[in-house]
Structure formats: structure tokens, C-alpha cells
Amino acid sequence: MEYYIIDKLELIDGVLVHTSVGYLTSQEDVDAAPEITTQFEDWVGTNKGDLENGVLTVADYFNTYGPSYVCNTVTTDASNLTLITDTSILI
Amino acid sequence: MPLVRGTTTADRRVPASNTYTLSHNHNVGADGYLFVVITCPFTDVSSVTYAGVAMTLVQRKTRANTGSYNTDWTVWRLAAPATGANNLVVRMVTSQFNGVSTFITSYTGCAGSGNIASNLTISSPVTTSVAIEQNSMIIGSAIGGNSLNLSMQIPTGTSLTLLYSHNANNWAFGSVSPSLGAGTISCRADSNGSTIMMLTEVREAPDAPVVNNTSGWWMILN
Numbered sequence: 001m002e003y004y005i006i007d008k009l010e011l012i013d014g015v016l017v018h019t020s021v022g023y024l025t026s027q028e029d030v031d032a033a034p035e036i037t038t039q040f041e042d043w044v045g046t047n048k049g050d051l052e053n054g055v056l057t058v059a060d061y062f063n064t065y066g067p068s069y070v071c072n073t074v075t076t077d078a079s080n081l082t083l084i085t086d087t088s089i090l091i
Numbered sequence: 092m093p094l095v096r097g098t099t100t101a102d103r104r105v106p107a108s109n110t111y112t113l114s115h116n117h118n119v120g121a122d123g124y125l126f127v128v129i130t131c132p133f134t135d136v137s138s139v140t141y142a143g144v145a146m147t148l149v150q151r152k153t154r155a156n157t158g159s160y161n162t163d164w165t166v167w168r169l170a171a172p173a174t175g176a177n178n179l180v181v182r183m184v185t186s187q188f189n190g191v192s193t194f195i196t197s198y199t200g201c202a203g204s205g206n207i208a209s210n211l212t213i214s215s216p217v218t219t220s221v222a223i224e225q226n227s228m229i230i231g232s233a234i235g236g237n238s239l240n241l242s243m244q245i246p247t248g249t250s251l252t253l254l255y256s257h258n259a260n261n262w263a264f265g266s267v268s269p270s271l272g273a274g275t276i277s278c279r280a281d282s283n284g285s286t287i288m289m290l291t292e293v294r295e296a297p298d299a300p301v302v303n304n305t306s307g308w309w310m311i312l313n
Contacts, residue, residue: 045188
């Protein structure tokens with residue numbers, strides 16, 4: 001069985017922090033959850049040049065959009081986490 | 092003790108930093124080992140730790156080695172890792188604003204890494220072979236030009252379910268064979284784009300020596 005790990009992505013004391021908050025059990029469940037986005041990655045892709053040149057920092061993203069939820073990791077053992085049964089709690 | 096593949100974790104992210112952290116749950120068992128494959132475009136991985144312990148580099152294909160893929164491609168190992176959920180921390184030379192692929196596998200009954208091989212001549216399919224010992228597994232990793240029609244055959248002719256498939260500027264994918272017989276194993280990777288391939292042997296731990304209690308003093312009773 002595969003577990004799709006959901007992380008809260010936020011900036012804490014200037015450091016980008018991923019905090020795992022639970023898991024879903026399929027890519028379809030991830031795709032169906034509007035709270036789980038690729039907005040941060042999309043923003044980095046759009047602004048990659050300015051980020052590399054120091055014109056922007058990731059703080060600019062979080063100052064505008066705040067924390068977000070992402071799914072980067074798929075694992076076969078998530079026994080340290082719990083199933084997210086209602087993604088609307090991810091706010 | 093047989094070599095057994097345990098927990099697998101596949102991660103793809105845009106770190107937007109020069110470091111990133113993810114959790115992996117290493118399972119309990121004798122002769123535990125952890126292997127990590129990292130596909131990192133445009134900058135180099137400088138260190139990897141698991142549960143705070145530095146991992147050892149098994150093989151590296153530099154950005155120069157990987158040519159137009161411009162990707163630092165590395166395999167790391169750690170003997171007797173801490174069991175349970177622990178953090179893998181990857182540090183890079185510069186901040187990374189592209190996708191990075193990280194593939195982690197736990198093993199028990201493992202003696203560590205053995206032989207390695209690669210074919211960095213971009214082609215599709217790409218083939219290479221590696222000599223392995225009895226009951227070894229092979230971690231097959233590939234980088235292809237796109238995500239279409241990916242496949243990993245270890246040995247050639249036996250398609251494996253891909254255990255990771257990630258957009259890392261180009262496409263990183265791979266799998267792990269079951270335990271195989273000793274010999275030189277030909278392997279093949281395919282994608283619709285041009286592909287390169289890297290192999291790592293994972294060796295089985297030798298059986299514990301049998302205690303043969305025939306030495307010492309004996310008393311014969313009639």
C-alpha cells in the first residue's frame with residue numbers, strides 16, 4: 001500500500017519548513033483536494049530567475065499567500081501519521 | 092538471512108533552499124541498510140544524513156558526466172540506520188529552484204553495496220550490465236528526456252514496476268530488482284526521450300556462522 005504524505009509548507013524564522021500532517025491513500029484523493037496545491041512550486045517556476053538572482057526570496061511568496069499544503073512524498077510506511085479523512089480541515 | 096527490501100519512500104520537490112528534509116520509516120530487522128538515490132539538476136549534493144548520521148557515497152555521476160542533463164546523480168548508503176520514522180536531510184551546494192528526486196529504500200539481511208555500473212551514453216533504450224553475487228538485488232536508476240513510455244528491465248526482458256518517476260528538470264525513474272542469481276546481469280531502461288542508466292548492487296548479508304560444538308573436552312559414559 002502507498003501513502004501520500006501531506007505536508008504543511010510554511011516559513012518559520014525565515015526557514016522553509018515542511019511539517020507532515022497526515023496522509024491520503026491515492027493520487028486521486030490528492031488531486032481531488034483543493035487544499036493541496038502546487039501553487040508554491042508554480043510560483044518558484046515562474047520566478048526562478050529572480051529567486052536565483054536574489055531579486056525575490058521565498059518570503060515574498062509567504063507574505064502574499066501564507067502557508068500551503070503540498071504532497072511531495074509517497075511511501076510504503078506512514079505508521080507515524082494518520083489518515084486525513086476530511087481535507088477541508090487543511091486551512 | 093535473506094535480503095529483504097522493506098520500506099520505500101519516493102519524494103519529488105522544489106526545495107527553494109540549499110537543503111531539504113523528509114521523513115522515512117526504516118523497518119526493524121537484522122543487518123539493516125538504507126540506500127538513497129538523488130537526482131539533482133544544476134547543483135551538487137554536498138551531504139546526506141539520516142537520523143543525524145552521515146551517509147556514505149556509493150557512486151556519483153557528476154553534472155559533467157551526465158552531459159546535457161546537467162544533473163548531479165548520486166547513490167548513498169548507511170549501515171544499521173535507526174529504525175522508525177527519522178529525517179533524511181539533503182544539503183546542496185547552492186539553493187535549488189528545480190525539482191529534485193529522492194528515492195529511499197530500506198533493507199534487512201543486507202551486507203551493503205557491491206558492484207556498480209552505468210551507461211551515460213544518451214540513447215533509447217539504454218543498456219548496461221553489472222556483475223553481482225548470489226541473491227543480490229540491483230537498484231536501477233535512469234534519467235530520460237521525458238515521461239513517456241518509461242520502463243526498467245532488470246534483467247533485460249523482465250520489466251519491473253517503477254518505484255519512482257519524477258520530473259527533475261528531465262525525468263528521473265527507477266526500480267529495484269528482486270534477489271537474483273550470481274552472474275553478470277544485463278539491464279535496460281527505456282523512455283521516449285534519450286536515456287542514461289546507473290546500477291547499484293545491494294548485497295545479501297552472509298548467514299551467521301553455524302556453531303559446531305564438537306571441540307573441547309568430552310566425557311564418554313559406558
